[in-house]
Amino acid sequence: MQGEIIAVGNELTSGRIINSTSAFAARHLFAAGYEILAMHTIGDAPELIGLALKRAIRRADFVLVTGGLGATDDDLTTEAVALALHRPTIPNLDLLAQIRHHLHSIDAPPMDPLEKLAWLPQGAEALSLGSKMSGYLLIHDQKPIFFLPGIPEQMQILLIDQVIPRLADWNPEPAVLTCQRLYKIFGREEAFINRQIEALALPTEISIGYYPVFPEVHLSLILRAAAGSRPQPVFAAACTAVEQALGHAIYGHDEDSLASVTGQLLQAAQLTVATAESCTGGLIGHLFTQTPGSSSYFLGGVTAYANSMKTEALGVSGELLAKYGAVSAEAATVMATGIRALSSADIGLAVTGIAGPDGGSANKPVGTVFIALAVRGHREVHRYQFLGNRQQIQTITAKTALDLTRKYLLQSKTE
Amino acid sequence: MQGEIIAVGNELTSGRIINSTSAFAARHLFAAGYEILAMHTIGDAPELIGLALKRAIRRADFVLVTGGLGATDDDLTTEAVALALHRPTIPNLDLLAQIRHHLHSIDAPPMDPLEKLAWLPQGAEALSLGSKMSGYLLIHDQKPIFFLPGIPEQMQILLIDQVIPRLADWNPEPAVLTCQRLYKIFGREEAFINRQIEALALPTEISIGYYPVFPEVHLSLILRAAAGSRPQPVFAAACTAVEQALGHAIYGHDEDSLASVTGQLLQAAQLTVATAESCTGGLIGHLFTQTPGSSSYFLGGVTAYANSMKTEALGVSGELLAKYGAVSAEAATVMATGIRALSSADIGLAVTGIAGPDGGSANKPVGTVFIALAVRGHREVHRYQFLGNRQQIQTITAKTALDLTRKYLLQSKTE
Numbered sequence: 001m002q003g004e005i006i007a008v009g010n011e012l013t014s015g016r017i018i019n020s021t022s023a024f025a026a027r028h029l030f031a032a033g034y035e036i037l038a039m040h041t042i043g044d045a046p047e048l049i050g051l052a053l054k055r056a057i058r059r060a061d062f063v064l065v066t067g068g069l070g071a072t073d074d075d076l077t078t079e080a081v082a083l084a085l086h087r088p089t090i091p092n093l094d095l096l097a098q099i100r101h102h103l104h105s106i107d108a109p110p111m112d113p114l115e116k117l118a119w120l121p122q123g124a125e126a127l128s129l130g131s132k133m134s135g136y137l138l139i140h141d142q143k144p145i146f147f148l149p150g151i152p153e154q155m156q157i158l159l160i161d162q163v164i165p166r167l168a169d170w171n172p173e174p175a176v177l178t179c180q181r182l183y184k185i186f187g188r189e190e191a192f193i194n195r196q197i198e199a200l201a202l203p204t205e206i207s208i209g210y211y212p213v214f215p216e217v218h219l220s221l222i223l224r225a226a227a228g229s230r231p232q233p234v235f236a237a238a239c240t241a242v243e244q245a246l247g248h249a250i251y252g253h254d255e256d257s258l259a260s261v262t263g264q265l266l267q268a269a270q271l272t273v274a275t276a277e278s279c280t281g282g283l284i285g286h287l288f289t290q291t292p293g294s295s296s297y298f299l300g301g302v303t304a305y306a307n308s309m310k311t312e313a314l315g316v317s318g319e320l321l322a323k324y325g326a327v328s329a330e331a332a333t334v335m336a337t338g339i340r341a342l343s344s345a346d347i348g349l350a351v352t353g354i355a356g357p358d359g360g361s362a363n364k365p366v367g368t369v370f371i372a373l374a375v376r377g378h379r380e381v382h383r384y385q386f387l388g389n390r391q392q393i394q395t396i397t398a399k400t401a402l403d404l405t406r407k408y409l410l411q412s413k414t415e
Numbered sequence: 416m417q418g419e420i421i422a423v424g425n426e427l428t429s430g431r432i433i434n435s436t437s438a439f440a441a442r443h444l445f446a447a448g449y450e451i452l453a454m455h456t457i458g459d460a461p462e463l464i465g466l467a468l469k470r471a472i473r474r475a476d477f478v479l480v481t482g483g484l485g486a487t488d489d490d491l492t493t494e495a496v497a498l499a500l501h502r503p504t505i506p507n508l509d510l511l512a513q514i515r516h517h518l519h520s521i522d523a524p525p526m527d528p529l530e531k532l533a534w535l536p537q538g539a540e541a542l543s544l545g546s547k548m549s550g551y552l553l554i555h556d557q558k559p560i561f562f563l564p565g566i567p568e569q570m571q572i573l574l575i576d577q578v579i580p581r582l583a584d585w586n587p588e589p590a591v592l593t594c595q596r597l598y599k600i601f602g603r604e605e606a607f608i609n610r611q612i613e614a615l616a617l618p619t620e621i622s623i624g625y626y627p628v629f630p631e632v633h634l635s636l637i638l639r640a641a642a643g644s645r646p647q648p649v650f651a652a653a654c655t656a657v658e659q660a661l662g663h664a665i666y667g668h669d670e671d672s673l674a675s676v677t678g679q680l681l682q683a684a685q686l687t688v689a690t691a692e693s694c695t696g697g698l699i700g701h702l703f704t705q706t707p708g709s710s711s712y713f714l715g716g717v718t719a720y721a722n723s724m725k726t727e728a729l730g731v732s733g734e735l736l737a738k739y740g741a742v743s744a745e746a747a748t749v750m751a752t753g754i755r756a757l758s759s760a761d762i763g764l765a766v767t768g769i770a771g772p773d774g775g776s777a778n779k780p781v782g783t784v785f786i787a788l789a790v791r792g793h794r795e796v797h798r799y800q801f802l803g804n805r806q807q808i809q810t811i812t813a814k815t816a817l818d819l820t821r822k823y824l825l826q827s828k829t830e
Contacts, residue, residue: 011626015442022456026431036428038463041437041454048453059795072609072625113613114606144564147486151627155804182431191529194487198528209459210487211426212566220431275697275718281704282690282697285718292772292805294718300724302717303690303700309715309758313728343724355717357707378539388568390707 001171004056005039005051008077009150012044021066021155025163025310029064032164040404060140062167064159067150068133069134071114073255077147079122085140095126102132114176125136127162137166144170176224178335179235181253181308182290183219183242185305186403187247189219196245202238204382211262214388215396216258218286219246223299248410251403258286258402265409266347273405274343275301276350278326279369283398284349299343314338327352329370329381336374339340348374351401353384355393370399373404380408416586418444419471420454421464423482424565428458428744436481436570440578444479447579448591459500466501472556479574484549485557486529492529492562493536500555502536510541512707517547530659542577551583558584591639591786594650596668598634598657603664605632611660617653629803630811631673634661663825666818673817674702674709680824683714689758690818691729691750691765693741694784696729698813714758729753742767744785744796744818751789751796762823763789766816768799770808784812786818795823824826 005025011017022039029036037060042048049068056063068077075386082089096118120126120136124216127135127146134156138145140164148155148161149318185193190210196218197208209220221238227232252261266273281303288298302313307326310316315338316331324330332350340348354370360366372381382402386393420440425480426432434456452475460810464483471478483784491633497504511533535541537550541564542561544548548569553560561578563570571733586793600608605625612623619713624635636653640646647780658665667676674735681688690699696718722741730753731746739745747765755763768784775781782803787796 009626010622011633011635012438012456013441014445014635014637015438015626016633017626018433018438019746020433021429023427023433025430026428030429035810036430039434041456043452052453053500068619070625071606072463073613074624076623113609153807158677168805191486194528205766207425207489208490209425210485211432213432214568218426220426220429222429272721274724277697277700277702280701281713282692282700282708282718285692285720286695286701286809287696287811289694290806295720298696298720300590300718300728301697302722302728303697303715305700305704305710305715306687306758307745309689312715312757312759313715320422342727343721344727355704362433365444383465387416388724392568395702396703 001061001167002035002037003062003064004037006052006056006058006063006065006094007150008044008049008065010044011076012041012067018189021152023155024152025064025066025159028159028164029167033170034167040201044074044076045162046080046083049077049080052085053081053145057143057145057228060143061144062170064142064163065145066148066155066294069117069147069149071116075116078119081121081147085121085138087138088121089119090122091118092120092126092134093122094129095120098130110254111301120308127158135162137250142289154283165237177222177227177229177231179225179231181221181239183250184252184256185217185219185222185246185249186215186251186258186399188217188246190228193217193246197242200240200241200245203234206235206238213391223266248407251406257287257290258399258406260291262402262406262409263288263291263294263297265406265413269409269413270407271346272297272299273347274299274339274345275401276339276348277301277303278310278335278352279355280351280394280398280401281305283394284351284401287398287402299345301345302339302342310335315341325364327354327364327368329372329383332372333374333379333381336372336379340374346375347405349373349401349405351397353386353393353397355390355397357390367393369393369400371397371404373399373408375408379405416454416476416582417450418477418479419452421467421471421478421479421480422454422456422565423459423461423464425489427456427482430750433493436565438566439567440479440481440574441617443579445598445611447582448593448666449477449582459489459491461498464495466491468560469499472558472560475558477558477585478560479501479563479578480560481563481570484562484564486531486533490777491558493534496536496553497563498538500553502538502553504534505532505537507535507539507541509544509581510535513545519590531572542573548573550577553615563643580702592642592644592646594638594640594646596636596654598636598661598665599665599667599671600632600634600661600664601630601666601673601814603632603661608632608661612657612696615656615660617656618649621650628815631805652675662663663822666821672702672705673814673821676707677817677821677824678703680821680828684824684828686761686824687712687713687714688762688764689714689754689760690816691754691763692716692718693720693750693767695766695809695813696720697818698809699766702817714760717754717757723806728757740779742769742779742785744787744798747785747787748789748794751787751794755789761790764820765789766812766818768801768808768812770805770812772805782808784808784815786812786816786819788823790823795819
């Protein structure tokens, strides 16, 4: 079954909000075996919504519409459906009772605008009675059309709990088997990776995609095969070839992040890490702690944004700062040993640099960054010259620090 | 002039990558006075790309196509244009010479795949000769069609440096004047805000939009008027009414963030802040340091993820931890005074909580968070029970901490 996704909202067509809901829906539908032919974003205009809907119904086997279902005056999706598909809205009495019950409990005026949420196009079935989320299913021209709220948190719950199971009922035997893997690569350029992969001459039925996701490159392998066939051995061989060609430049795959993979290596080695951050302001710690369970290897850190914090908390002396500057190999090294001593972590990881836009000099332009790693009996410090705006320099600095830690752990594992 | 945007790429229709380029383009085009009728995302299939392109050209005054212009085998946009618009690709000799020159310098094999970038549809003009970015302009049916790379950094540069100036040449007198303001609100629900705004009965020609952007709500006012008219006084009066109705729940507007606004207040009061973070892992510091110049008020912080860091760096005693626990009003308060003492900052800001998914208990379930603020002669500590997944709890904790600091600064300003 092939689908289309329509997202509704002026906040999207004016670019105020990035449409993350369509991507979320596409990812989960794709993983469940459905192909998305196209995704459309339409402003809050009933005629345009109606046109897009009719065209999608003609072309696709199912349609998912998000947004424009709320109680505020700019929510016009249901009105558009009524007009375009000739389905007048009628009140769903269960929904209405539920909303009135809720309104009683908050002492609202009679005929509160929230009651609008109970009016659905004729023939629509509410997706989640009893919850506080809008959303309905309409069967039109024998095709399922799902309407979900645009609020990402609500849309995500309804997509996973309602849409995907109901689609599976609709389509009990998927005609297609999908093997897929997304490799995540740090420290190599897209063109270089492309050349390495082309040299492998992988089977042509495997589609290969290259996606620069700053500062990483993601490489996707997808093999779709008829149900009942056995594509797995071909796919596994291709994966092995890719992994051998790119080696440790691949840090992980699919849901992995640099921080989660580094964390797994720390956990496996039973080592702990603590951070001393300057130009990244806490980003490395934030990345580590996005992973549940990170408290077993990430002890914490010091964000030494002001020089006084470098001195007070990390023991970087005033003389050192005067002689070499806060952005120097010397400062980075003392920061790494200092945080290691303060925290009693096995590994001290320190970054200091100039994220810009101001603060650069001829010797140390914006983007100059030093990263140091201190372990018992081992020190390393590296100088980098990163390009980009402030946010990009902070991001690539944090990820380079994680990658240095990862590579140190990989190397010490094999020694 | 009204436009449509088409983004091309299987990475988008499969949901692996969130389409941020279309939103960026829409935001900048909207600000330049153009309306975006619709945005489409199409997979790497030449027929579907061609169909979407032909339909957009029929409906809109200009079209922007992003993605599928690279040198890898999955880049098919130019092929789709050739087929759909009957414009065979021919080599652009200047581009070809430039690419060959670059390839010589990196010792590439003859007929490198990069040469593909020099082949453009008949009649196309390269947008940025001499740069390393793809992108061209095609005039078709007297309408400008811009083709830009899908890599966000490159697309953004070409959009601003090439597309918007060239569109302005095309359309020297914009027929429409736009007044717009995006209010950013923290700590109020969308439905509550909606009721407050409806009570104002603003002029109906102002379009009002409500956008929950977790954990904030953004409120957009837009007034479009004919060129030559004077919509500004009506718009300014509406803005004043909104600001009076919502008061300090509005923390800022347009490009403001909670961290940048809090930073401006700190700067105006000539005060400094330092953070002691547990469950947020450094996120508050990261948010502060996203703003250029934040070093004048943000001194740094301690991320005390492990209890040992709370004790060693912040002076939270083992007895206190044993008696009240690390997630307690008592621990938060000592963390705030501890970081204030360590950093010599005017304000110590501390958070400790349970971000989940594990670690909750009956008394302190996941989402329990304590936030403390310590200033000379003033202490406050608050308990919260936040809902959501790990990432949401971390985000709302960090933003609540910023908002507490903002409100303290606003209040002490008026005292």
